[in-house]
Amino acid sequence: MRVDLTVNGRRQYADDVWEGESLLYVLRERMGLPGSKNACEQGECGSCTVRLDGVPVCACLVAAGQAEGREVVTVEGLAQQARDRAGRDAGADDEAAALSPVQRAFVDAGAVQCGFCTPGLLVATDEMLERNPSPSDADIREALSGNLCRCTGYEKILDAVRLAAARRDEGATP
Amino acid sequence: MDFLRPASWEEALAAKAAHPAAVPLAGGTDVMVEINFDHRRPEHLLDLGRLGELRDWTVGERTVRLGACVPYAHIMEHLRGPLPGLALAAHTVASPQIRNRGGVGGNLGTASPAGDAHPALLAAGARVEAESVRGSRLIPIDAFYTGVKRNALAPDELIRAVHIEKAGGPQQFSKVGTRNAMVIAVCAFALALHPRSRTVRTGIGSAAPTPVRARDAEAFLTAALDEGGFWENGATLAPSLVKEFATLASAACAPIDDVRGTAAYRRHAVGVMARRQLGWVWDQYRGARRLEGAA
Numbered sequence: 001m002r003v004d005l006t007v008n009g010r011r012q013y014a015d016d017v018w019e020g021e022s023l024l025y026v027l028r029e030r031m032g033l034p035g036s037k038n039a040c041e042q043g044e045c046g047s048c049t050v051r052l053d054g055v056p057v058c059a060c061l062v063a064a065g066q067a068e069g070r071e072v073v074t075v076e077g078l079a080q081q082a083r084d085r086a087g088r089d090a091g092a093d094d095e096a097a098a099l100s101p102v103q104r105a106f107v108d109a110g111a112v113q114c115g116f117c118t119p120g121l122l123v124a125t126d127e128m129l130e131r132n133p134s135p136s137d138a139d140i141r142e143a144l145s146g147n148l149c150r151c152t153g154y155e156k157i158l159d160a161v162r163l164a165a166a167r168r169d170e171g172a173t174p
Numbered sequence: 175m176d177f178l179r180p181a182s183w184e185e186a187l188a189a190k191a192a193h194p195a196a197v198p199l200a201g202g203t204d205v206m207v208e209i210n211f212d213h214r215r216p217e218h219l220l221d222l223g224r225l226g227e228l229r230d231w232t233v234g235e236r237t238v239r240l241g242a243c244v245p246y247a248h249i250m251e252h253l254r255g256p257l258p259g260l261a262l263a264a265h266t267v268a269s270p271q272i273r274n275r276g277g278v279g280g281n282l283g284t285a286s287p288a289g290d291a292h293p294a295l296l297a298a299g300a301r302v303e304a305e306s307v308r309g310s311r312l313i314p315i316d317a318f319y320t321g322v323k324r325n326a327l328a329p330d331e332l333i334r335a336v337h338i339e340k341a342g343g344p345q346q347f348s349k350v351g352t353r354n355a356m357v358i359a360v361c362a363f364a365l366a367l368h369p370r371s372r373t374v375r376t377g378i379g380s381a382a383p384t385p386v387r388a389r390d391a392e393a394f395l396t397a398a399l400d401e402g403g404f405w406e407n408g409a410t411l412a413p414s415l416v417k418e419f420a421t422l423a424s425a426a427c428a429p430i431d432d433v434r435g436t437a438a439y440r441r442h443a444v445g446v447m448a449r450r451q452l453g454w455v456w457d458q459y460r461g462a463r464r465l466e467g468a469a
Contacts, residue, residue, distance in 0.1 A: 001177060019177040019219060020209045041210040043203055043272050044356055055274045061206040062275070063199060065177040066223045124270070145355030146269020 003064045007031060008077025009084075014064070023067045024048045024059035027074060035075035035119045046147030049120035050074045056127045058146075075119035078103060078126055101171075102126045102164045111160035113151035121147045125161050133168055135161070176218045183227065183305075186332060189220055191307040194329035196220040200228075200243045201275035203268070204284045220332075228279065228334070238340055239303075242279025242333045249278075257338055259294040259345030259364050266290055266349050268356055279333045282318065285325040285384070292319070292385035293364035293377030294347050299339040306330040312337065319384035343367035344458035346451040349379065350435075350443045360435040363423065363447035367455050372396070372405055376448070381427035381440045388426035391448065395419050408460045416452050423448035 003026060004013040014030040022041075027033045027050070037047035041060045048059040051073040059072075073081060082100035099107065102125050112118050121144060128135060128143035135143065140161050149157060178196060180186035190196055196218035199205050208214035222228055228243035231253065238256050240249070246264035250273070254261040260278070267273050267290050281289040282302060301312040304327055318326050327333070345366040351357030362379035374395045376388040398415050399405055424445035429437040 019175040020215070022206060022210065042207040043268065046269065046271060049271055056271050057275050058203075058271045060210060061202045061272075063177070063202055063206060063209075063219065063221065065179065065219075066199065066202065066221055068179070142355075143270060146271045148356075 001065065003068055005067045005069065006071045007033065008073055008080060017064045019063075019065065021064045022060050023050070023052075023062040023064050023072070026064045026067070027059060027072070033074050033076050037116055037119055039116070043146075044148070045117070045120075046124065046144075047117050047120040049123045049147065051123060051127060054127075056124050073123070075122050078122060081126075100126065101167060102129065102160075105164035105167065106157075106160040109156055109160035109163050111153060111156040113149075113153045117147060117149040117151075121149070121157060125164065129161075129165060129168060133165065135165060137162075175216065178218055178220045179224060180220070180222075181224055183225055183334070186220065186222060186225060187305060187307050187330075189218075190332050191330045193218045193220075198222055198283060198332060200280040200283070201245065201272075201277055203272050203276040204280060204286075222279075222332075233340070236340060237337045240278060240336045240338060242282075242335055243277050245275060245277050246273035256340040257294075257298065258341050259298050259347050259366055260291060260338065262345070262347040263290045263294040263349075263362075263364065266347070266354075266357070266359075266362075278336050282325060282333055282336065283327070285319055285323050287319075287322060287382060287384055288359045288362075288380040289385065290349065290359060290362065290379065293362050293379040294345070295336070295338065296377030296385055296387050297345060297347075297364040297366035297375045298341065299366075299368075299375060301337045302326075302333060303335040303337060304328075304331040305334050306332070310334070316387065319386075322383045324384075339368075341366065342371075343369040344455040344462070346454050348447050348451065350447070358434065361427075361429070361440040361443050361447075363444050363451060365448065365451040365455055367459055369405060369459070372400060374399070376423065376426075378423070378426060378444055380434075381429040381444050383428065386426060386428075388423040388448070391419050391422035391426060394422055395452070408463045411452070411456055416449055419452055420445040420449035 002015050003017045014026050039045045039047045043058040043061045050059045078100040178189045197216040198220045200222050228241040230241045232239045246267045249264040250261050278291045281291040295315050300315040313326050347364040349362035350360040359380040361381040364377040366375050378386050424441045427441045429440035431437050
């Protein structure tokens, strides 16, 4: 079957999608977006986290047909989304805009070891900060409770989220 | 495989009637796992995702009519007042990503003994609105679970909504697992006080082939509260009373040994949860009475 959806702001479609196929498979194998990772395929690890109509979900548990006509944002779209939010029209050569603030914070805090869990954590963190710009540590742990890091880099990940939140606060202060 | 995408409830019922073996797809958090792992290859998937009405709820005078696909995240956020036990249970489901997709209709459809909503539904009191092209009926929650991952639905029926009694008193839910997220219950327990009818109800999860109520424990506590005039005087419950309630709750379990825990552990843990929850709900009840008295 054909599946039509909007991914990172662009209308896209895929043909010959198997009816039992997941959104994750369509994104990775049919749309050339391998940022969302495929690991547990049972919603346990969060490495395939994307936003479906704004809401964080495990792409491995969304049937491709359920995403028909809907809007998906993957890790590949975070930088553009951040630019849209800030109302900036940056060129690709603008280094500051090549990464979203959350991505930049993960780099700066050393929150990336093997990197496999990182895309899911970035999408989940980005969504949490949109909802809750000044999260407590408990809020962060709760929001990221569905994202596993098997390098056990959680301390640095928490640092990165706190850093992203703090920078948001600074940015918001005139 | 066919992917059926009904655009209306009537279309969904017609599709289920035409293909009784079609697997309804709501949040996908159970069904997609089975498909991803090749455990299931249904001929028809029946996507309920286009039916906006299934994501709505109505708070009535005595009950909440909860659409089958209202995600757990919305129950936590919007229905904590009328459905405190279910909201607590919803918060223990997996992770934010899963709670954004999964809902009570799917939990009932799967009817796993470990489903998190079941103990809260049993304790609150609920009826499942099942419908087919033949008509609609309300199945009492006590009659809904018929076996391990089996329920009372006919092959051509779909779950449209669940009618849950609004809380008239304190409710609690807890579950045992290895961490606070991403846990399939080792066992779970829910307790609801119903001051209007002077009764109590319970629900046990993951400690019997189906979700069950601890009926002897309920009958004991209902009688003890009545005889002692506790509803009126709000007195402290004697430790012996609490202990007997816990013992009877434990005895209502018919658990097995499995990878998540032993039968003996489950029995023990259900007793511990029952004891603690009775303490919590009774404190809440007394606190609410004091506030009323002061007002």
